[in-house]
Amino acid sequence: MRSDRVRLFQTLPHACGYFADRTAQNLVIDPAAPQLDQLYGPALERGFRRAGGHLYFPYCSSCRACTPCRIDAERFRPDRSQRRCLKRNADLQVIESMAGYNAERHALYERYLRHRHPGGGMDEADASDFRRFLTAPWSPTLFLEFRLGARLLGVAVTDVCLHGLSAVYTFFDPDETTRSLGTFAILQQVELARRRGLPWIYLGFWIEGHPKMDYKRRFQPLQIRTVEGWSDMQQP
Structure with a gap:
């Protein structure tokens, strides 16, 4: 570019x-x-x-x-905690769906934002906010839906590009915290990348020492990008 x-x-x-x-x-x-x-x-x-x-x-x-930061899809192996997460969620169906707004997704998105960002201005997201933040007319986006029977528990907003996936955003039922659905979403995106023969899962940004970002370092091997380019993150 x-x-x-x-x-x-x-x-x-x-x-x-x-x-x-x-x-x-x-x-x-x-x-x-x-x-x-x-x-x-x-x-x-x-x-x-x-x-x-x-x-x-x-x-x-x-x-x-x-x-x-990005995950190397081919070399990634889940650790013990991630394997437990997969086992806890073995009862869920993972569905590749067309991206877009519907009332069911919007209701779950609103619940998630009210729980995660109470009173911060993000917790009153209407239909246009949903569409404006999660989708774009030019973006190759799909929604990975996580369902327990007919009940929608989570959505991983995922962009599918030529050489990798981008994990754009995940929202899920705030009453299901014991399932670790954020971790489950990334693990499913790794599997999606492998099925499609894509090498990378882009996770956005990592901030060293920040509690909101520390979970990303558990998806090893994780690469980070500096002025020299991409390289494997050094383990502590």
Whole structure:
């Protein structure tokens, strides 16, 4: 991706979602670019992330904590805790579904946000918020649904690109915390990548030492991207 072929914009400073005492800025690929579907795969390779119809990369003036990370699908082996997670959820059906809004998904999404982000402005997501954040007309998105019988327990929003999957977002029933459905979603995305012969599962950003991000280091071998390119994360 060369800057003479696509425009990049830098956002104004805004509150950081991970550190209360910091501000953040993003680089955003021109959302009006006509070839976003073609740019998406190369952008993932360079550490970008999709949110709604935007491809962005954190670019803060005084912080470089956000580090792109991805799972090596072929070399990944679940650890003991992850194997227990698979066993706990062996009663679930995993369904590859077309991405998009419906009332059932929206109701689960609202419940999840009310539990995870109470009073933060995200907990009143209407149908347009659902569509705007989770899908884009140019994005190759599918929804992995996790069902117990007819009951929808979770959805892993997954973008399927030419050389890998991007784990965009997962939402699930907040009453089912003992199932560890967030972990289960990533494990299912690894299996989806293997079925489709794709080498990578892009997990967005990892922040060293941050409690909300620490779970990602358990999916080994995990690669991180620095200015030198991608390399395996060194285990402590």
